[in-house]
Amino acid sequence: SLDRDRLKQSLDKLLELHQNVSILHDGLQQVHARQDRGTWSARGTTFQHPYADSLADAVAQVARLREQLCAYRDTLTASADRLALMDAEVQDRLARLAARQDGIVTAMPAQNAPWQAPAAPTTGYVYDPKTRTGFDPSTGATQVAPPAETSTTTTISTAPGSTAPVSSGSGIG
Numbered sequence: 671s672l673d674r675d676r677l678k679q680s681l682d683k684l685l686e687l688h689q690n691v692s693i694l695h696d697g698l699q700q701v702h703a704r705q706d707r708g709t710w711s712a713r714g715t716t717f718q719h720p721y722a723d724s725l726a727d728a729v730a731q732v733a734r735l736r737e738q739l740c741a742y743r744d745t746l747t748a749s750a751d752r753l754a755l756m757d758a759e760v761q762d763r764l765a766r767l768a769a770r771q772d773g774i775v776t777a778m779p780a781q782n783a784p785w786q787a788p789a790a791p792t793t794g795y796v797y798d799p800k801t802r803t804g805f806d807p808s809t810g811a812t813q814v815a816p817p818a819e820t821s822t823t824t825t826i827s828t829a830p831g832s833t834a835p836v837s838s839g840s841g842i843g
Contacts, residue, residue: 677750684746688739695732702729758794765797769804772797772815776804 702725710718759779766776776795797804802815 677746677753681743681746681750684739684743688736688743691732691736691739695729695736698725698729698732701725762795765795765804768799769795769797769813769815772799772802772818774802774804774813774815776806776813 702722705718705722705725762779766778769776774797794807795804796807802818804813804815805811806813
């Protein structure tokens with residue numbers, strides 16, 4: 671199943687990085703805004719223009735980095751949501767398969783390819799193998815598996831009309 675804690679930690683780190691980049695961006699913009707004629711002496715004007723250009727480039731690069739981090743955050747959030755839906759869908763299908771194995775007839779929900787979102791929200795089907803009961807929240811029905819058949823001897827047909835006992839040893843019998 672999906673490790674939501676690890677995913678949340680990654681998202682928190684990404685958001686912290688975004689916050690740090692935003693602080694850097696704001697600081698660079700303030701420094702850049704203070705670069706006017708009154709800041710530099712007459713001799714400093716030869717340095718002022720390349721410095722102002724460098725600051726403008728830095729502000730633009732940090733802004734691009736900030737936008738990229740926002741895009742990563744949005745993608746990671748969307749991926750987490752999609753994975754959570756897929757995880758719920760798989761858990762629902764596994765519960766239904768376990769119920770079917772024990773003889774309960776239950777409809778299987780539609781399934782999309784793994785890279786697509788689930789076809790429909792899962793119902794959260796629950797199957798308890800100990801009590802051999804299944805519950806389908808979409809219908810509100812509780813289903814009970816038929817009694818398990820117990821057999822002491824299993825036979826394999828070797829030829830039409832004849833049977834042989836199954837080997838009780840290990841390996842192929």
